[in-house]
Amino acid sequence: MPWVPDTAAAPLAVAVPIVAACLALVGARWAPRPLIDLLATGAAAVTAWLTGALTLAAFGGRVVTWTGGWSPRDGRSVGIVLAADPVNAGLACLASALTCCALLYSWRYVDSAAGHYHALVLLFLAGMNGFALTGDLFDMFVFFELMGATAFALTGLRVEEPNSLQGGLNFAVINSLAAYLSLIGLGLLYARTGQLGLAQIGAALGGRPADALVVVAFVLAIVGFVTKAAMAPMHFWLADAHAVAPAPVCVLMSGVMVELGVYALARVYVTVFSAAVPAAAVREAFIAFGVLTAAVGCVMCVTQRHLKRLFAYSTIAHIGLFLIGFALLTPDGFTGVAVYVAGHAGIKGALFLLAGLLLDRFQTVDEGELFGRGGRGAPCWLFLLAALALAGLPPLGPGLGKALSEDAAGAAGLPWLAAVFVLVSAVTGGAVLRAGLRVFLGLGHRLGPVERDTQTAGEERPETETALTRTPPTMLAAVVLLVLGGVAAGVAVGLVPALAAAAGRAGQTFADRAGYLGQVLYGGPPRPAPPPVAARWTGSGVLSGVVSTVLAGAVAALSLWLPRGARVRARRLRPAVDGLHRLHSGHVGDYVAWLLAGAAGLALALLALPAAAPG
Template sequence: MTDAALFQSILASLPEIVVVTGACILLIFGQFGRKDQEHFVVWGSINVVLIAAFGTLMLASEVRPAYTGMFIADHFSVFFKVVFYFATVLTFLLSRKYADVEGIGSSEYYVLLLFALSGMMIMASATDLLSIYVGLELMALCTYVLTGFLRQEPRSNEAALKYVILGSVSTGIFLYGVSLVYGITGTTQLGAMATAVTGDPLDPGLLLGVVFVVAGLVFKVGAVPFHMWVPDVYEGAPTTITAFMSVGPKAAAFAVILRVFLNPLVANSNVWIIIAVIAVATMALGSFVALVQENFKRLLAYSSIAHAGFAILGVVAGGVDGIASVMLYLLVYTFMNLGIFGAVIMMRNGDFSGELIEDYAGFSKSHPMLALLMLIYLFSLAGIPPTAGFFAKFYVLVALVERGFVILSVIAVLLSAVAAYFYIRIVMVIYMREPMRQFNPALTPLVRATLAFTAAATIGIGLFPALFLRLAQYAAFGG
């Protein structure tokens, strides 16, 4: 690599360098600083993300390939990095009070979130199976540790152990697929794989390798049949980490899926049929199993599974509209899911966890404005107009119909109707039940600001959905 190429590579990856460097500095400061200065680590972490976001937007004017084709800074990666920045900063804001209540407010908590962010950013820009693996593992290792951060809680330890074991298995599957693809094509770069293979039908070994790569990726989004880790991990992890994992790593996995699945090598295989089956099975399992849940976090875990299935339908549709619909879906899901998790987080105060649905009985009578915010999030998750969640699902369905997948669209609508029941059930508990206790939400200015921002974003995108869809289309295709 020449000096000029090295400089261009460093420039293209400057936001990632900023995040990693900032995380290292804050880690050192956290070890040597006083315990009463942990607030500095929080605001320092937020400033690191904001600086990285500024650098990302400044570099968005042109496409910048880097590191001999293993990395690229383009509009597609910029879109996803902005989603990651929102998810991370909002998680920081929600964590300030919650971390103190749970006794996990150490500097390592925020530093691990920054390292997880850097892994997600690498995944969004990776154009090589090996660089995808590096970003994937950097993100995964941090989330493993964060899941078990409640060291005195048996369920948190159990969740972390399950996550590590199943995550390691999925990584092994992914790497085995990479080895098969490399053995047959002689390359791991996404662009070069398609040109390395010609002829029809596709080589059976190569098809098997693609299937293994797909399996390793869909595990990260919690799709069936690789969903078994989601409920236990979401329930056992600290609620702030559950909120973060439900949006950030999921969006990062979808960024990789879109890059890999839109490769002509994959498009010419029969993997699309498998993906359609996975999407329907994921929506069905998530929707029906959520109906019987009493734990709020566990219900949101199955809700996350169902939403992953719906987003995968956009991948099946493909094309300009399909890809843009997935990107818009992930942006909307980030705000509405962080919002509803923020509502759960604010209930954690003293000995009260607020993790049961029944805990919210009559909440509207004592806190009508907070109940209204929860109503907005739940309606958006259910896909009820005029919230952003409705239009996110609508554009996915439009992309499916335009590609001729009418039956898939009908199935998606029916399963969405099933899913709407358990969201409306929570609304009924909030508005139509008598209070069972005195509510004392842990409302700090940061939590208030986070809830207000996510609600405004959920409504705002719902009022101007076409604008955000065009932004997603431009990010995916440059126009």
């Protein structure tokens, strides 16, 4: 960054979108729509450049910025810190890049809300970047609320439609309640330590055995994060929100917002609680919740025919895998999750935009109603490529993250988790592949009409002002960029030695709690890291990716061509599946009950599991 100091990049990554949002809101009163589009997209591009340069700088050591120059003295501070390492700066860069693509796709969107829509998207970006980069727990809450408030408004953007209003309301109520629980946990920590900074609280808790108050404070503090991450059983809001949110908004929510919840969980535990709350208890609890989340997401995904809900449940299933990767609590596990998130974001974002194209052209995203109508143009092949990437096909992006996570699980003495990664990739990738083959190529048997309920009725309304007869170049360009980005994450990192070593170093830096505290509290130099384990393809990783892709093809084939007799016998499982579907009722009271049950279950798990030496 020749004209921007490294320490200025983090504040600018938050400030630029906020200023641009204000300009877009004011300019929309007199400026033509294309100018507002260019302003918003340009601001997101500048932010992507800033965060990308910040990521590169962070590979040489954390970039620590004390706003207002209020740096600490002797480990004590009153200022607010932004601490960028390769993982959180990379997440901010990912959020900025996805926002660029979402805004590019939106050039033909929401004419009636021009300016307001752009301002909300840019404020959403500012909230995500601030949430990722801040080193202060209270500021995490503030940016969490900014991110949430704009996401609620964007989800319910078409407020005149009952389903849009319901999806946005469920999203707002559940996540707001979870945020209030997190605020209570923050208050408990402040009462115990008198500090709000992550490093300061971590130093105050370090070396002391965790009592019940610390464990409860940990659980409450992370409830908002794991709810945002859609960890089961706090996940119910996600599919309802994705079903009604505009496709570009789904790109941001599914591609990076929910992943930021996993990041926050990892950051808060590693920096604040890892020296107090036993690692063994955290590992066992979150592996269990990760497996549960992956299982629920898989079953709901493969039994969906509404494309946006199918993709949303696929995201829930992959969040389960990300939680498992975190729960390993090793640098290699963090590296695997980071690479997985990068590949998943591009692929899943492209799938949501392709669903948006189908909706705007055919006024439906129902797999049965779209049978054979998608055609064999570019969207068809992009959809099928994305499905194969989601299944873990080497050397594409999600496949490398999956392989690295499996290797990390094996190194941690948990090789059986590789089967979970393979099965989740196979089922979710197979469900998406099945939908693509049926919608675009007309393969398989026709689905009968679906009986609409209050959750799905009326969702299929075009998101453009007029129905599309052809795909606008800007929309197709956004899809292509996302697919290429998701694919390149695995090809570049897995095959270029320098990038493989950099990815491995990112995981080590993230796990280095002592280095974080030393730089933030005492202004010390970056600690030299041990030689990184390069994040490259291995023979076992390639084999695992091939197996999961073949299994995904089998899942798709069984769904498309299962003989009628076998389909009749398979209906014996229907009551269990229907029971799981009924739990996703759309009633906010049910979702609140599951949120509280999940928080209580997590607290009981951490208090009941045998304690080991803090790790």
